[in-house]
Amino acid sequence: MLRCSLALLSLVIAASTHPTVRACGPPGYENVDTTCSSTVCKQNALNFAYTYGFPIYSYGSLTKSISVDTNELAHARYLQGADQDNIVRPNADTLYSTMFVDLSQNDLEITVPDFGDRFGDFPFYDLYGNNFANIGSVVVNDLTGTILVRYDKDRIGLSNSTKPEYAAIVGSPTPYGILLVRIATSNTTADLDEVHQLQDQITITPIPRSNSTNIPAFDLTIFNRTGYIVSNETSLPEAVLRLTAAFASYNVPEVSKDRPWVAETLENAGIKDGVWTQPLGTNLTAAPIAANDSAYQLLSQPGYVDELSNGWSIYDPIFMGDFHSYYQLRWFITVWGYLAVTPEVAIYPFQLNGIEEVGADQAILFEFSGRPAIQKTGFWSLTLYGENQYFVPNNLNRFTLGDRSNLTFPDGSLVYPTDNENTTDGPFQLLLQPADVKPPANWTSNWLPGPTGGGAFTYTMRFYGAEDAMKEDGSYVYPKVTVIDNITG
Ligand SMILES: *[C@@H]1O[C@H](CO)[C@@H](O)[C@H](O)[C@H]1NC(C)=O
Ligand SMILES: *[C@@H]1O[C@H](CO)[C@@H](O)[C@H](O)[C@H]1NC(C)=O
Ligand SMILES: *[C@@H]1O[C@H](CO)[C@@H](O)[C@H](O)[C@H]1NC(C)=O
Ligand SMILES: *[C@@H]1O[C@H](CO)[C@@H](O)[C@H](O)[C@H]1NC(C)=O
Ligand SMILES: *[C@@H]1O[C@H](CO)[C@@H](O)[C@H](O)[C@H]1NC(C)=O
Ligand SMILES: *[C@@H]1O[C@H](CO)[C@@H](O)[C@H](O)[C@H]1NC(C)=O
Ligand SMILES: *[C@@H]1O[C@H](CO)[C@@H](O)[C@H](O)[C@H]1NC(C)=O
Ligand SMILES: *[C@@H]1O[C@H](CO)[C@@H](O)[C@H](O)[C@H]1NC(C)=O
Ligand SMILES: *[C@@H]1O[C@H](CO)[C@@H](O)[C@H](O)[C@H]1NC(C)=O
Ligand SMILES: *[C@@H]1O[C@H](CO)[C@@H](O)[C@H](O)[C@H]1NC(C)=O
Numbered sequence: 001m002l003r004c005s006l007a008l009l010s011l012v013i014a015a016s017t018h019p020t021v022r023a024c025g026p027p028g029y030e031n032v033d034t035t036c037s038s039t040v041c042k043q044n045a046l047n048f049a050y051t052y053g054f055p056i057y058s059y060g061s062l063t064k065s066i067s068v069d070t071n072e073l074a075h076a077r078y079l080q081g082a083d084q085d086n087i088v089r090p091n092a093d094t095l096y097s098t099m100f101v102d103l104s105q106n107d108l109e110i111t112v113p114d115f116g117d118r119f120g121d122f123p124f125y126d127l128y129g130n131n132f133a134n135i136g137s138v139v140v141n142d143l144t145g146t147i148l149v150r151y152d153k154d155r156i157g158l159s160n161s162t163k164p165e166y167a168a169i170v171g172s173p174t175p176y177g178i179l180l181v182r183i184a185t186s187n188t189t190a191d192l193d194e195v196h197q198l199q200d201q202i203t204i205t206p207i208p209r210s211n212s213t214n215i216p217a218f219d220l221t222i223f224n225r226t227g228y229i230v231s232n233e234t235s236l237p238e239a240v241l242r243l244t245a246a247f248a249s250y251n252v253p254e255v256s257k258d259r260p261w262v263a264e265t266l267e268n269a270g271i272k273d274g275v276w277t278q279p280l281g282t283n284l285t286a287a288p289i290a291a292n293d294s295a296y297q298l299l300s301q302p303g304y305v306d307e308l309s310n311g312w313s314i315y316d317p318i319f320m321g322d323f324h325s326y327y328q329l330r331w332f333i334t335v336w337g338y339l340a341v342t343p344e345v346a347i348y349p350f351q352l353n354g355i356e357e358v359g360a361d362q363a364i365l366f367e368f369s370g371r372p373a374i375q376k377t378g379f380w381s382l383t384l385y386g387e388n389q390y391f392v393p394n395n396l397n398r399f400t401l402g403d404r405s406n407l408t409f410p411d412g413s414l415v416y417p418t419d420n421e422n423t424t425d426g427p428f429q430l431l432l433q434p435a436d437v438k439p440p441a442n443w444t445s446n447w448l449p450g451p452t453g454g455g456a457f458t459y460t461m462r463f464y465g466a467e468d469a470m471k472e473d474g475s476y477v478y479p480k481v482t483v484i485d486n487i488t489g
Pocket of ligand 1: 079080081082091092093187397398399
């Protein structure tokens with residue numbers, strides 16, 4: 001039995017300053033009997049396998065909402081409106097181009113367009129949703145031209161090419177994955193046209209693999225097969241474990257030290273030769289509960305949630321977006337927001353005890369200390385969702401406020417004047433007030449219409465290309481959020 005040694009564990013601890021890093025298997029898995037013959041050991045292994053494989057189920061759900069073959073881009077040409085399309089909690093900022101990546105038979109040559117001053121990002125994800133590489137206008141790897149993407153679990157991420165025709169080589173830890181290109185738009189007709197042109201400049205060319213593999217081509221129809229989707233006959237844990245069995249043997253962890261113990265733990269969970277059989281005496285209902293428990297347990301330890309100011313927090317960069325050995329946090333973030341990017345690209349600050357409901361005569365005031373510290377090619381937004389997780393309908397057709405809105409300072413001048421980017425900064429306020437309670441005219445530009453008559457909602461704060469001042473450095477003072485009486489004329 002291969003075990004993660006104490007030496008490995010302490011190395012990880014030293015490198016991360018997080019006192020409770022778990023580089024080993026799931027809680028209770030280590031130091032059980034070495035043959036894993038006890039039910040406790042098998043149950044722990046089952047809990048881990050569910051936690052580990054869950055993102056594959058999310059991958060499958062995505063393939064059902066976007067019907068496209070592998071290695072072909074599906075461009076979203078428009079932002080979703082309030083008319084309840086397929087995606088919950090849609091963003092109001094970027095258009096996606098999605099590709100279900102299959103590197104088992106071919107390498108891919110991909111052209112990355114020049115985004116200029118616009119936010120654009122090529123985030124590469126492995127089969128488990130690890131954002132292992134980014135190329136784009138807010139990251140260190142801001143390059144354009146042709147790149148070579150290939151399955152190479154020994155050289156993960158970006159490297160320089162010896163061939164002059166490639167601007168870079170991207171090594172994927174798994175043969176299957178996702179590319180989810182995001183390009184920002186202000187949602188005007190003219191701006192959408194520009195984004196469409198950028199989308200159309202992206203080309204995908206399969207070329208013969210440098211090394212042959214015996215990995216099968218990625219057959220997406222598995223995600224629509226009985227037994228692999230939740231139905232009256234198939235529970236979520238069963239579907240997750242069957243998918244994990246189908247893919248895990250040749251889609252291995254990005255962290256090479258984890259590969260032996262993960263393989264062994266999956267076997268102890270009943271996964272063998274591509275098939276999952278429930279180990280005798282184990283309890284399938286307990287697996288999702290255990291996944292949730294172990295995630296919350298870890299998150300409650302210091303070092304995983306970083307407090308900023310005025311009640312705002314972010315998930316620590318050590319795991320966010322690219323989860324490495326934090327399998328329980330990978331499960332958690334997959335549930336929370338599948339295909340999150342690393343903090344180099346974006347941060348999503350949240351309020352731990354946020355207000356999520358107002359009365360008909362109430363509003364929420366966001367008091368910004370000044371413009372958020374964002375790169376020139378970045379953007380920020382505050383987007384509102386109703387109880388149903390979709391945009392809140394309103395006469396202004398406004399679902400978000402941010403740097404592309406006509407926000408005003410209290411003296412009426414624009415926070416982001418288009419003709420002069422070098423204006424003085426200062427405090428400004430946003431108002432989240434029910435859609436049926438119109439504020440005085442000077443608030444119109446800074447008004448985010450909430451549910452008519454008051455009610456429940458949630459909001460997402462997005463900072464793409466955030467400077468360090470927005471992160472752990474903490475020098476930017478985050479907005480103070482308070483409930484106030486409606487502001488009326
Ligand atoms: C984008 O613009 C279209 C057309 O004006 C509108 O229907 C849609 O609601 C807008 N979407 C967002 C997210 O603002
Ligand atoms: C191809 O195989 C060689 C020899 O086995 C290995 O050194 C190299 O890393 C492999 N390259 C890729 C891209 O997998
Ligand atoms: C690639 O080469 C450039 C220029 O020689 C160098 O600055 C950069 O650090 C290299 N990148 C990687 C990932 O090795
Ligand atoms: C999934 O299966 C259903 C029923 O067999 C079929 O109607 C649907 O088109 C399939 N969807 C995909 C994405 O294959
Ligand atoms: C699933 O179960 C529900 C409730 O028992 C039933 O109404 C429905 O017909 C079943 N669906 C299928 C496909 O068997
Ligand atoms: C299985 O686990 C669930 C959740 O912990 C529990 O409610 C249920 O009683 C367990 N079933 C058995 C047969 O132990
Ligand atoms: C997950 O655990 C947390 C903390 O114990 C609990 O508040 C929450 O309800 C659980 N969620 C689910 C879906 O079980
Ligand atoms: C901002 O104001 C300009 C000029 O009045 C207008 O053309 C534009 O549509 C406004 N933008 C938004 C997002 O409301
Ligand atoms: C609107 O005017 C009032 C009164 O002068 C001021 O307190 C408030 O900050 C202004 N609102 C905005 C968004 O500038
Ligand atoms: C912006 O204003 C500051 C202070 O007046 C000045 O030092 C700086 O050069 C200006 N930058 C640009 C891009 O105009």
